[in-house]
Amino acid sequence: MNFQNKVNELRKKDILNFKTNYFMNKINNNALYLENDNAIICLTQDRDIYRLYFAFINLFDFENILKQLPFDKKISLEIITKGELDIALYDCVNKYIPYETTFNRMRAKCDEILNSRMYNHNEIQFATREDVNAVYDALNTVFFHHTSHLPNKKELLDLINNELVLCVKNDNKLASFIVYKPEGMQARFDQFLSIDKNIKNTMMLMDYFVSELKDKKFKTCYLWVDIVKNKPAQLMYKYYKFKSENLNSFVFSKLI
Template identity: 25%
Template sequence: MKLTQPRIIQHWQKEFSHSSYSNYFTPVHQDVYAQKSAKSLVFLLPKDGFSSLYFISDDLCDLDEILQTLPPESICLEIIQKGQMPPELSNIIQKYFYQKAIYEKITLATHKLKLKTKLAKLQNILYPTEDDMEFLYQSLYQNFDKRFDHFPDKKMLLSYIQNQQILIKNSHNQIAAYLIYTLKEKTSHFNFLANLGTDSFSLIELIEQYYTKMLHSHITHIFLWVDKIKNPRVKNMHFKYGYQTSNIFNYAFIKK
């Protein structure tokens, strides 16, 4: 692999724009290590202590040959698509990667929301202050997987606090649970939910408060990703609120 400029990656990407197999879904703004053949492009995007692999290919045998030459470092791979992965692609990928998770995108039309309690009062919702930013940032690293959960950086996390996109529960003057979400027009992404204490009801209260706020904000759709293999109970809990599957999955892998 050779160190390659973003403009060259973008040029190559256009060459392969009609390729049969790809997980290319993120823009490249920095030099990356890449390898290109007549039928495939593979590059590694450096992250925090690991790299994410992206590929575009018209020929799986050709892609296989490139994957054989990957450097001995921590590499992760995500393939987002509707339904099941094509078996011929899965067979190639799993020669070099372990499957870590299958995240299912589930969606909720808020007019179908089934709340468990009465609407919470907006004035009772608690929000963190800017002084809590470092605590929340460290908590994300302690409670979630940095390889696949796509953490906000500190600047973005601070903007969430300033825009009241983080809801919290306190216990003994400390954050005991929190919920982080993002907004795009009339759609909300339910990003992170963590319970740092022992009171499981704190999570239910946060979820109900979040939905109350979304209804007051006239949000029409909500979505989240849940590990369908490891967290079936969590998935079932969300389905009771009215969620449905989108049949879109994120197949997450780590290099062997």
């Protein structure tokens, strides 16, 4: 099935009532599909979960498909919207896939991000190929793949080879690290993890990261932060002059 064609068909049929969470996301060849005249769902496997993408023009018909979801599969669904999620859509999805959390997108102009340059950056280094397992294990211990879109080992190794993983080590052991990706003139700040919970290391690494952004002439940097379960991180990013763009990702998950 060509999912994009069905999405386009529904959009043309009733643009005013059209809703989707699909924006050219990767879909596997063995994806599962459920559809009727006014709605379609795609379930595509991503490691041990199935990511759910939808398009519909009638909420009732969308719910009829949700009722048919397989009970034996882990399913995660994200809906990105400005401000709050439509309550009717929230209630509909929540009946079948429980609401889990909300991520908010924050952005800062790189020349405005707080940066003291007061720390000794000699302790900062780029992660190496030998660190890939330690970084991968730490990411998958602290973060959840279905909400954080964590890199697999091959993707992580590519990031390391491109010097996009900054870290601090104590006695040659990983203490904290940052993972980011360039997207043209902007940087996407993906993960920041302090393993040893050392405030000095955290501030030093963040300070160096900001210097790196400025030295590489990035115009802006953005990130997604969990505003339900990780309020301390949200406050920290505000301290560094990141501001909410009022764009939220509502996550629903059925993890059996």
